Amino acid sequence: MPAIDLLTVLEALLFVAPGAVSPAQLAAAMEVPPADVERSLDELDHLYQKSTPPRGLRLQRYRGRVQLITLPAAAPAVERFLGLEASSRLSRAALETLAIILYRQPVTRPQIDLVRGVNSDYVLKSLLLKGLVQEVGRAEAPGRPILYSATPECLQYFGLASLSDLPPLNLEV
Template structure:
C-alpha cells in the first residue's frame, strides 16, 4: 500500500483535522516521511476529483473543493448557524485578549455578556483556560480548536490585525 493512500483512508474516516504527529504514530513512519506522503496526496487530489487536502486547526483534513459547495448546500440544506453580533463581539474580545475574564469582556462591551459567554461555551467556540490570580479567582476564557475550525484558521496568528483605536 502506498503511504499517500493510507493517509487518504485515515483522513477520510475522521471528522476533525489530524495532526502530523498523530498521522505519524498511526502510520508508523517518521513525520518527515508522512509529510512527503501528504504532499503527494495533496498534488494527486489537486489534479482530479472533488476532494482536496487542507491544513486546518493545526492538522490535516480532507474537504470538498469550493467549486462543489452549491451542490452540497443544495443536498444538505443546513439550518443557518449564524453567530449573533453579540457573539461575534465576545469572540473577537476573547480571541484578541485571551486569556480574558467575564468582567473584562463586560467592561470592553459595556454590557453584561454572561448569556453570550454561556452560548459560546455550549457551542465549543470558547473554553475555560484557568483562573485569574485575583480576588474571587475569576474564570479565564480562551478560544478553542473548534473556533479555529469554524473560521477556517490554522492558528490564531492568522487573525486579522486589530484596527487602531481611534
C-alpha cells in the same frame, strides 16, 4: 514509505479520523518519524490551498492538532445534504465577544466585560452552548476567574485554518 504514498496515507487517515489528531498519533499509525508527518502535512496544506479550482477540503491546525474540514464556501450545500439547519447567525454582541476571545485568548469574563463595556455573561453562555468557546482553566487572580478560548469549531465557523489566519488587529481609530 515513498513521499507520494506517505501523503496518500496521511490524507486517508485524516479523512477517517473522528476529529482533530496530533501529528504524533498520525506518525505512530503510519510508522514513520513525526518530522515526515509534519512535512507531509505542510505539503498537503499547500495542495489544498493552491488548488485551482479550489478543493472542497482544507486542513485546520489548532493547538498542535490537525483535521480535515470542508471549505466554508461549501457549507450551505453540505448542510442541505446532511439535513442540518442552516447555521444561525451570531449577534453583534456574540461577534464582539468572539473577536476579543480570538485576539486575546485565554481571557477572563471580567477582561471581556472591560473591553466591551457591558456584562458578557449571557453572550458567553450562548457561545459555550454553540461550542464556539471553551473553558481552558482559571486565572491566577483574585477569585480565580475562568479562562476562555476559541474552539476549533469557532475557527471553522469563520473559515480559519489557524489563529495565524486572523487579520492583523488595527487599533487605530
